[in-house]
Amino acid sequence: NICFKIDEEVAKLLELKAHLGGDDGKHQFVLKTAKETLTGKYGEDSKLIYDLKDQGGELLSLRYDLTVPFARYLAMNKITNIKRYHIAKVYRRDNPAMTRGRYREFYQCDFDIAGQYDAMIPDAECLKIVHEILSELDLGDFRIKVNDRRILDGMFAVCGVPDNMFRTICSTVDKLDKLPWEAVKNEMVNEKGLSEEAADQIGVYVGMQGGMDLAERLLQDQKMCQSTQACAGLTDIKLLFSYLQLFQVTDKVVFDLSLARGLDYYTGIIYEAILTQAGVAPVAPETSNEAPTEECVTVGSVAGGGRYDGLVGMFDPKGRKVPCVGVSIGIERIFSIMEQKAEASTEKIRTTEVQVMVAAAQKNLLEERLRLITELWNAGIKAELMYKKSPKLLSQLQHCEESGIPLVAILGEQELKNGVVKLRNVATRDEVDISRADLILFPALLLLDHHHYHHHRHSDSH
């Protein structure tokens, strides 16, 4: 392939140039995320890292996620405990599919807790947060699947998977949310060379779902018991569920042995949240020949995360570890679901928070409108006016209806003479004269909806 040869040639030339010191040596102060920092952290996903070549000829990449940079930040700054969220863009060298909400540049929203703490307390808090976010956003019913990397590894061991095949079999198991067991088994046996017996044993386990009860049952499981790793994971799952009960979130959390998640860096608990309600699905099936299942349709993952106790140590010169657990919220997907819901509903979504439109009933009142809006702005009230010297009253009112501004403060010769403003409710078309002093002294009045406002006025006049 000629393109490949050109790439090779280019890389060689750039390397030569880098050795020669680059353009003018001016680049020495830049903090760079070199490709070497990123590779080897994402397992089979590494191919999605978006490489760049900068003008100095160095090999650079765009940020792939927020977790690896977070770990690098902790190590570089010797931070041993922190709790933070981070909303920022990441980049994937993937085939973009706009209709499925898959882009090359998109936002991630991460929350992580780093530090040496007692088992499962921060882990439970992460799940509580996912539960709270998905409940508050009112996206329909959801489930949070939970598993543990140690249970998976222990399971592979007791099922007879060779050590060096754990990771590749794990990424095959990860496909169970999209493919039926037969297809997954086929990949394990025919593509990856696992024995059929091992695959069948895995098949029994990965069909299991439950709660604390399942963890207890598996701790009694003759085969599973053989793995110390699996037992440690199961004991932690039990403890986790006891905390989740206190957090009142066990209604949505499922211990699911088929949950694998692809990334290499997880060391303990892993989890993934999915919306289960059909009808809000923004995400078409990944493969078009897939038949929709009859029951509860999975509409895709909207959050995921887990424990990664080894990652910070990989960036520390002395290998000092900082245990971490975190979650990534799929805000792009969540936003597209919310937009779909908004489009489907009759309710209009406002794009501004403007509470009052300052309008004129007659011509040549621009100066008076500017004076009034200054009073409102200075009192902290969100107000706007049309940028015309003499806009028509009708067009000012229409603008309010179109953009959902609830109130209009109308000025006319009469109002100016009386020192009042005619306050009009756009929805009900009710109008009431209010003194300018009142308008400024009681801005909160404007923030009440019109029922409250009128109620208040009526009480006043009693």
Next chain:
Amino acid sequence: NICFKIDEEVAKLLELKAHLGGDDGKHQFVLKTAKETLTGKYGEDSKLIYDLKDQGGELLSLRYDLTVPFARYLAMNKITNIKRYHIAKVYRRDNPAMTRGRYREFYQCDFDIAGQYDAMIPDAECLKIVHEILSELDLGDFRIKVNDRRILDGMFAVCGVPDNMFRTICSTVDKLDKLPWEAVKNEMVNEKGLSEEAADQIGVYVGMQGGMDLAERLLQDQKMCQSTQACAGLTDIKLLFSYLQLFQVTDKVVFDLSLARGLDYYTGIIYEAILTQAGVAPVAPETSNEAPTEECVTVGSVAGGGRYDGLVGMFDPKGRKVPCVGVSIGIERIFSIMEQKAEASTEKIRTTEVQVMVAAAQKNLLEERLRLITELWNAGIKAELMYKKSPKLLSQLQHCEESGIPLVAILGEQELKNGVVKLRNVATRDEVDISRADLILFPALLLLDHHHYHHHRHSDSH
């Protein structure tokens, strides 16, 4: 230069590769900001655009500012009026200078009003917004310098600057905030070849500062009057100041004929805000051999903008224009000033909004703490706990003092028996027993500071 030759070779190879179709043709869906979109918009600043070469071999660049992408967005989506703010990262291929707050990657914060409106109304609103931001942030005294590209061009014309030298003389005038007039004149005459007579005439004008009065005086100025352009600009400055008076911001706004601003795309009013108070200066002089002036020391620009009526049309296939005016707030510089102020003050800056720490007075109360924090979280109260099974009370209280958490809800055997929580004010060390029902029913109580809270308690007991 060998590096230059390598660059040439690399560019040729990449171009060849691009013609051949790149790796595998997978890149066809990416929205790209090609270098061609960016060049020719920034005048002499174009050299700061941060170019990249992507894997497909196309010539790409990182976003240089938010204005050009905004104009391109309007043209591509045929938007004829919009008002929006945008906070995002931009990139400059500049020499980074961390100590002076100059980075290659930094945030910009822009506000723009696009649309065909009556003169100077949106322009005045932009200045009102700058005034409001700088006042609210309490950064010390500031000035907003205002000028108009048409006044500058008219001034150059009547002073005898040849048409083709307007832009280059303009960027020399722009240096007047950093260099004395003699140095600026020297550049005009000896470097750029302007006649000494023309330079001296410019010197008279660029020393002028004032308000509406100066605009009126210049409209009577025999020389300035000869330029229709300058007259249009001066008339607009007059109108602008009349609106600024109504907006109550003329105390900080100065009409300053030396304000030039570098960018090519401005067509009308231009402005720049500077902090004038010495002592909060985070920015060292650009040139180290510069002597500090005795009077009011300029600590650098913190906002700037202007009118750019032609930019959207440059991206529209039919050249349809959308007039725009906008402002860019220097949030990086503002943040570094605020950080300096915070460091200098004794007041501790809190990094979290946590209101209540859920603590235990005895061992083995983790479950009770989890139960209580769930009650608080579910009631919308910001609470946290230590991720330990049995933390010491002292370390829990110390954590509150370190991180500024104002209240501690302490659980002990006695409190659990009585169905109460001991609510401790961290600052005053006052403690009061409060029933758990009250804690949940009246979360607002927790948000009051301790004076209010105690006052409330005392009133209750009367």
